[in-house]
Amino acid sequence: MAAVEYCFDERQSLVTAVADHISELLNEAIIERGSASFLVSGGSSPQAVYEALAERQLDWSKVVVALVDERWVTPEHAASNEAFIRRSLLQSRAAAARFIGMKTAAHSAEAGLQDCETRFAALPPKADVCLLGMGSDGHTASLFPHGEGLAHAMSLSGDARCAVIHAQQSEVTGAHTERMSLTLPYLSAARQRILLITGSEKYAVYCAAKASSDFMSTPVSAVLNTDVDVYWAP
Numbered sequence: 507m508a509a510v511e512y513c514f515d516e517r518q519s520l521v522t523a524v525a526d527h528i529s530e531l532l533n534e535a536i537i538e539r540g541s542a543s544f545l546v547s548g549g550s551s552p553q554a555v556y557e558a559l560a561e562r563q564l565d566w567s568k569v570v571v572a573l574v575d576e577r578w579v580t581p582e583h584a585a586s587n588e589a590f591i592r593r594s595l596l597q598s599r600a601a602a603a604r605f606i607g608m609k610t611a612a613h614s615a616e617a618g619l620q621d622c623e624t625r626f627a628a629l630p631p632k633a634d635v636c637l638l639g640m641g642s643d644g645h646t647a648s649l650f651p652h653g654e655g656l657a658h659a660m661s662l663s664g665d666a667r668c669a670v671i672h673a674q675q676s677e678v679t680g681a682h683t684e685r686m687s688l689t690l691p692y693l694s695a696a697r698q699r700i701l702l703i704t705g706s707e708k709y710a711v712y713c714a715a716k717a718s719s720d721f722m723s724t725p726v727s728a729v730l731n732t733d734v735d736v737y738w739a740p
C-alpha cells in the first residue's frame with residue numbers, strides 16, 4: 507500500500523490531469539461493469555475539477571455521484587456540500603448523473619444515520635472512484651482529529667458505510683461541527699482513491715501526515731496508508 511504523488515507547477519495543469527484521470531476511470535467502469543460510482547468531497551479545492559468534469563463526454567446517465575461527507579445543514583444552506591456538488595459538478599453533461607446526498611429531514615445526524623445508510627446501500631461494495639480533500643488540520647471527508655465518533659468511523663472491523671462525527675470546533679470547522687461521513691473502511695474499499703491538495707501549507711501537513719501513524723490526530727494518515735494517488739499543485 508502506498509501513496510503515489512503527482513506534483514504540478516500550477517493549478518490548471520493539476521485540474522486537467524485530475525479530470526482526465528477521473529473521466530478515464532469512470533468510463534472504464536461503465537465499459538467493464540455497466541455503471542460507475544463516484545464518491546465526491548466538498549471544500550474549496552475540487553471546484554475547478556468538477557467544473558471541468560461536467561463538460562466531459564461520458565455516459566453520465568450510468569454514473570452515480572455520492573458525497574463522502576456533509577455538514578448537517580439543509581441543501582439550501584451555503585455550507586452544504588450537496589449544494590456545492592449540484593452547482594459545480596451536476597451541470598451540463600453531468601446533470602444526467604444520479605446523486606446520493608447525506609442530509610435527511612432528520613433533526614440530527616444521529617437521527618438521520620439509518621436513512622443515510624439505506625441510501626448508501628444502493629452503491630456497490632467497492633465504489634469506482636473516491637476523490638478526497640484534506641483540511642489543514644489533517645482531516646479528510648469528515649474524519650476530524652479526535653472527533654466524537656471518529657474511532658467508530660475508523661474501525662476496520664465494522665461494515666457501516668456512514669458514520670456521525672462531532673468535530674471539535676476550530677477555524678477549519680467553523681460552526682459546522684455536526685457531520686455525516688463515509689467510514690474509513692468504505693473509503694478504503696474504493697477501487698481508486700485520489701487525494702487532491704493545493705498550496706504549500708497543505709503540502710507540509712500532507713508530508714507530516716504521511717510520516718505519522720497517529721490516525722486519531724491526523725485521520726488523513728489512515729488514507730495515506732492505503733493505495734492512493736496524491737495530486738498537488740502550489
Ligand SMILES: O=C1O[C@H](COP(=O)(O)O)[C@@H](O)[C@H](O)[C@H]1O
Nearest residue numbers: 547548549550551639640641647
Ligand atoms: O470540510 C471539508 O473540508 C475538506 C477539505 O476542504 P478544502 O476546502 O480544504 O479543500 C473536504 O474534503 C470535505 O469534503 C469538506 O466537507
